[in-house]
Amino acid sequence: MKLSKAYLFEKALAVRAQIALLPGDGIGVEVVAEAEKLLQAVAKKFGHEFSFVRGLIGGCAIDATGEALPDETLSICRASQAILLGAVGGPKWDNPSAKTRPEAGLLKIRKELGLFANVRPIKASPYLVQASPLKTEIVAGVDILFFRELTGGLYFGESGRKTNPDGSETAFNTMIYSTYEIERIVRLAGQAARGRRKKVTSVDKANVLEVSRLWRQTFDRVMQAEFPDVQTEHVLIDAMAMHLISKPKNFDVVVTENLFGDILTDEGSMLPGSMGLLPSASLGADGPGLYEPIHGSAPDIAGKGIANPLATILAAAMLLRHSLHLETEAVAIEKAVDHVLSRGHRTADIAGGGPAVSTVRMGELVLEAFLAV
Ligand code: NAD
Numbered sequence: 418m419k420l421s422k423a424y425l426f427e428k429a430l431a432v433r434a435q436i437a438l439l440p441g442d443g444i445g446v447e448v449v450a451e452a453e454k455l456l457q458a459v460a461k462k463f464g465h466e467f468s469f470v471r472g473l474i475g476g477c478a479i480d481a482t483g484e485a486l487p488d489e490t491l492s493i494c495r496a497s498q499a500i501l502l503g504a505v506g507g508p509k510w511d512n513p514s515a516k517t518r519p520e521a522g523l524l525k526i527r528k529e530l531g532l533f534a535n536v537r538p539i540k541a542s543p544y545l546v547q548a549s550p551l552k553t554e555i556v557a558g559v560d561i562l563f564f565r566e567l568t569g570g571l572y573f574g575e576s577g578r579k580t581n582p583d584g585s586e587t588a589f590n591t592m593i594y595s596t597y598e599i600e601r602i603v604r605l606a607g608q609a610a611r612g613r614r615k616k617v618t619s620v621d622k623a624n625v626l627e628v629s630r631l632w633r634q635t636f637d638r639v640m641q642a643e644f645p646d647v648q649t650e651h652v653l654i655d656a657m658a659m660h661l662i663s664k665p666k667n668f669d670v671v672v673t674e675n676l677f678g679d680i681l682t683d684e685g686s687m688l689p690g691s692m693g694l695l696p697s698a699s700l701g702a703d704g705p706g707l708y709e710p711i712h713g714s715a716p717d718i719a720g721k722g723i724a725n726p727l728a729t730i731l732a733a734a735m736l737l738r739h740s741l742h743l744e745t746e747a748v749a750i751e752k753a754v755d756h757v758l759s760r761g762h763r764t765a766d767i768a769g770g771g772p773a774v775s776t777v778r779m780g781e782l783v784l785e786a787f788l789a790v
Contacts, residue, residue, distance in 0.1 A: 432741055433466040437497040437705070439490065441475040442510075442519060443714025444724035444776075445503020451726035451780030452501060452733040458784055459737065459746045470497065474526065475505025475519035475714075485522030491529055499740035500526075500707045501733060504714040527567060532699035532707055534602050535565040535678065536609075536739070539665075539685040539695070544758040545767060548690030551662060559665045559688050562613065564606040565678025567699060569598045570628075572675050592628045594674065599635040601702060606672035607644035612744075613669055616648040620657045620673035620681065632674060654681075661685055686711060693725030693766045696732035698739055706740040708732040722775045725764040727754055730783055753786035 436456065440449040453469060460467040472490035479485055485505070494500050505519040526532075541549065541559040549556045574591030581587055603619075610617045619636045621629035633651060640649045652660065654677045660667065661684055673681060686695055692712045699707040710728030718724055731754060738747035762782050765773040774782065 431464045431466065432743060434498040434741055435468045435470060435496060436736070437490075437494045437500040438469050438471045439474045439494075439500060440471070440503040441505040441714065442477055442507050443504060443716050443719035445475075445505065445714050447719075447722065447724050447776050448710060448726040448729035449501060449503040451776060451783075452729040454780055454784055455730055455750060455787065456501075456733050456736075458787055459743075459750070462788065463743070463746055465741075465743070465746075474502065474522040476507055476510040478522060479510060479515075479517060479519065483517075485517050485519055486525040486529075491526070494526065494530065494705055494707075497705050499705050499736045501729070501736060502707060502709040503729065504710065504712065506714050507716045507719070526707065527699055530704055530707065531568070531701040533566060533568045533598070533702070534605050534700045535563075535567045535682070536605075536698040536700060536735070537563040537565065537682045537685070537695070537711065538735070539563065539682075539688055541689045542694065542755065542758055544755070544761075545690050545694070548767060548769070549688060550690070551688065555663070555665065556688055556690075560613075561665065561668045561685060562609055562670045563678065563682050563685060564602055564609070564670065564672040565682055566594075566598065566602045566672075566674045567678075568675075569594050570675035592626065592674075592676070594628050594632060596631065596635050599632050600639050603636050603639045603672055604643065605700065606670050607640060607647055610644070610647045610670040615646060616650070616669040617644075618650050618652055618657075618668055618671045620652050620654050620671060620677055622654050622677075623651070624653060628674075636672070657681060658684065662688070691725075691767045692728070693764065694727050694731065696728050696735050698732070698735045700739060706736065708736040708740075722777065723765045723773070724776045725766050726776050726780050727764075727783070730754060730780070749787060749790055750783070752790055753783045756786040756790075757782045 440446040470493050472493040510519050539561040541556045546553045546556050571590050571592040574593040576590040578588040606617050621632045623629040623633045695711045734747040734750040737743040
């Protein structure tokens with residue numbers, strides 16, 4: 418049989434990938450199920466071959482194996498091109514004297530896979546801006562991509578405590594960064610900016626901290642040498658805390674270290690008005706990326722079938738974009754989500770007391786919109 422050129426070209430673009438699904442606990446199970454349906458539909462519509470392998474993490478893993486991240490899960494993740502995670506935790510495992518906690522699974526997977534960059538898009542849906550605590554004219558059109566360094570800085574530097582001669586205590590943490598840790602996250606930010614509005618804002622405290630002066634110097638060197646086409650600026654962390662809520666539209670890509678990023682991304686997550694819509698990715702130098710919604714396992718609504726699956730569905734879109742390099746497919750999912758919101762469909766968390774659809778129905782609506790475009 419002679420195959421047509423168009424057929425061969427299409428086949429060459431087909432992607433074969435194993436995706437690890439780690440639903441975790443609580444609503445994690447419900448929202449990952451909806452995102453999986455979307456990924457299956459992407460494979461079918463665009464001719465890719467995705468295989469899905471499930472692993473345990475968090476409380477369910479502790480129940481089954483005594484470990485929050487069993488070795489088997491880690492092996493599944495290492496053998497996969499990307500990981501989609503739901504959420505971990507819940508009151509059942511909240512016992513402070515427990516040997517291990519569900520969250521230990523998250524910290525371990527990040528460390529084991531060398532996931533040094535946390536990527537968080539903060540995009541205000543035009544259909545939900547009225548849900549934001551900020552004025553519509555400030556929030557409408559916000560589209561920021563945060564890169565937070567995840568494995569260095571104050572959270573990982575030397576720390577300690579000592580008792581002073583007078584009985585009082587002294588404690589310390591060390592903010593520490595080496596050049597290579599700064600270079601690699603700045604590069605990711607620079608690359609991302611090229612596909613966007615070509616601007617990177619670096620946030621630091623270089624007027625006070627030596628570690629920030631190294632951060633700034635390294636940022637300038639990498640950006641000038643490797644991304645001369647991208648506009649750059651420096652903003653001090655204290656000023657950034659103000660600008661993020663007074664003029665968020667000024668920012669495109671923002672890159673910062675661990676502690677500043679932790680605080681700024683939580684502040685930023687309030688801009689779009691609902692946590693149920695925000696995905697995030699954690700990326701390493703090589704190996705699989707980890708994609709998840711920013712919310713937790715929501716034990717108060719788990720099992721009721723009312724959780725909002727959109728953050729996890731958007732995390733699946735990030736997975737397609739960043740780990741499988743399938744931009745068209747990612748955009749198709751994002752457009753489908755926008756379409757569903759534009760038609761007024763809402764889960765309870767964003768319905769403002771109005772009529773609401775279930776988790777499964779919201780998943781179906783996005784799937785229908787995706788198949789229709
Ligand atoms: P949470 O994000 O789970 O819930 C906060 C509130 O938001 C709750 O009222 C919940 O019902 C609501 N909510 C969250 N996601 C929602 C969604 N998709 N749809 C509708 N409503 C949603 O935070 P929490 O209550 O502080 O924590 C609950 C558990 O989750 C804890 O055990 C915590 O440790 C864990 N947690 C896990 C992660 C993670 O896995 N990455 C992140 C945060 C919290």
